[in-house]
Amino acid sequence: MSKNYFSFIDPAKSPIFYGYVILVIGTIGIYFSIPGQTIGVSVFTDPVKDALGLSRNQFSNAYMIGTICSSLVIGRAGVWFDRYGARYVAFFAALTLSGALMLCSWSVRMSEFMKHLLKLDTWLVPFVLMALLFFVLRFSGQGVLTMASRNLIMIWFDKNRGKVNAISSVAISFGFSSSPLWVNALIEGYSWQITWQILAVALLFFAILILIFYKNRPEEHGLLPDGEPKKTESDPEHLPLAKQYTAKEAQRTRAFWMYALILAFNSFFITGLTFHVVSVFASEGFPKEDAISIFLPASVVAVTVSLIFNFLSDYLHLKLYLYLMILGGIMASVGFLFLSSVVGIPLLIGGFGILGGFFAVLNAIVWPRFYGRTHLGAITGKVMSFLILASALAPSIFSLCFSTFDTYRPLGYLGLGFLLFLALASVKANNPQ
Template sequence: MVSSNRFSIVNPSKSPIFYGYVVLLIGTIGIWASIPGQTIGVSVFTDPVKDALGLSRNQFSNAYMIGTIVSSLIIGRAGIWFDRYGARYVAFFAAIVLALAVLFCSWSVQISNFFKQLLNQDTWMVPFVIMTFLFFMLRFAGQGVLTMASRNMIMIWFDKNRGKVNAFSSVALSFGFSSSPLWINVLIESNGWQGAWQILAVGLLIFAFFVLQLYKNRPEEHGLVPDGVKTSKVQDADPVTETLQYTLPQAKATRAFWMYGLILAFNSFFITGLAFHVVSIFGSEGFSKDDAISIFLPGSVVAVTVSTVFNFLSDYLHLKLYLYLMIFGGLLASVGLLFLPSVIGIPFLVGGFGLMGGFFAVLNAMVWPRFFGRTHLGAITGKIMSFLILASALAPPLFSLCFSTFDSYRPLGYLGLAFLVFLGIASIKANNPQ
């Protein structure tokens, strides 16, 4: 009990309301705080930073890809840290590392010039290597560790009401992430790209203090249980003691682990590739840039609506239904990509990636604690996170390779259809291991 609240003056057992709602709020803010390490937060800096460093767009993108891939290879270790040390310490150090990474990014030109002088080499390789390392730090600490620790903590504090609280969190995150390019751009225009990154770094350091005070690992450590039942004898009131607690190797031995993990990875691959090349994709079919950009607003509306409704229903429905609805969304999006110039193209594409995004928000939070228990949740979600990060890293170059090889993005539509049909058949027996 003492160690679980070390360095914190906040005692959940004395909270006038169930402390899980505080966890829900601060955990959601924690995922917001990962924005500087997310693609949507980095993309606003692309043009001014690459120009200042003397990198081409391809060089800058490749540095981002390599840094992301490397982070995906070791993110599983962070999941083990989560299980061993808990959400408080893991999220605290992730926020500190992310703040340092953002701060170093603001000094990237100075660091690059220093090493150029030290090595007596005026070459693009110096800023390329520096940005690759900084992107690794950003992606590992931001998209990876801070996001995973914050989401897992919320899920651990709830059981029967997971769907309802995830509905709130999903809606808040959708609006927070979708608005982030706007306010980050305001910071850049007002303070320059270096000043903007420095402001974000200071904000992350302040947030790290609140992580240490308000993040709490498990309700049982404070005489509470998930959903708010208070007891002096935790062992008599814990409603999840009969749930099988799967280790990562045991979870990987189930079909459900791979089927749900693969559909979530496909979503990351498709959405990242689409967002990265959307202007080129639409331009290759005769559409304007405005037409390309305009698809994201209705897609976001579909995603928020789906995630809100089905998060609430997830406390009562089997998640396998959600798996097949997400596969159906992927099929729609793939058909939309194939027949983009036709009357069904854009509606299918928008509806498809909206459905996938909505069900992603549900399944990525709900599946793992419900199917495999809470004891090894960090290791399991860390492995899944590595799938998602790797898929998002591979998408831009594979989309680009497809277009340069076939002068069209349509082969990716056929590839998506084939993969999703396979996934649909293989998922027939992907039942809840519990």
């Protein structure tokens, strides 16, 4: 079956290498996943939980259950990516995310209707409803749309993968870090219901752009990655790697687990902190404004790290990046532990930024470089399941820690212990190629 039905643009006739069009539209695709990301959901936490009559713990647990369920099935989306290509997978993900956001905007009315229908006036009704909506939101947004868009960019480039990822990462970092500000402005200006509806309509329009501009592989259009000249019949087949690993083969290498675990730590720490950032800072005596203000300087650090090390990634070993990311995690954990001290916030912002910067590099570059492009969907789908699971557990674990100990600090000690283990276990995490 052709993967290019409804195609109005021929990449082979593009005046510039079409990979650069893919770079722009794929980056926009990742940006459009914000409503399904923690940073996009967190701004809605307080008004939505209050409107539904849920406590912070109940809302966090609904988020956790929905996200865990998403992590269990996201691997299937990776298989779909390898089979059907980024174009259709991203298109249906955008449509699904749009529908989920529209339903979220009606969540209070749906909850009241179900309570009336079932003759049950209990918190379980909005709890189950939000768990289901979070499942769809996280699966389609954080999971499928992000994975398909990022993999698409990586497939269109090989030798210039690091440089291209640098451009994409800078745009995404600024986009993500600024999103709580403009989403919050929309909520305060129009209400949380209208804001979700605005995002839903925007995603519908973007789904059409996906159908027009997303193209699965350069080879399907007589092109090669990076815009290299087409090989003649006498030339050897263009294969950038010696071996194209399957997902199962990749999982038998130590590198797969070490890189996946540090990326998962980033998802856990950043998600937990972002989700409860106001509460975390309030527990140490800081106002809401101070809590929200950490995102911009952290994004500047993340963008700087991402820009420099993406460009250098075409020339350096990625194990160095792995250890630098672990160092960033240690800085963030120490800053988290000593938040109220003079060095607490600078360390937290610096570590937060370093983690985010290297996450943007490694999550895109390591998988095609280490394991090839052929089964990239299945491999990244498996990694994505770890990342989503970590982000699912984070809000509830942060919330449980605070309700049990009346402080978030024990999580800092747990983070340091995990990072030291990872540093020791990664000594032999070499590129399997």
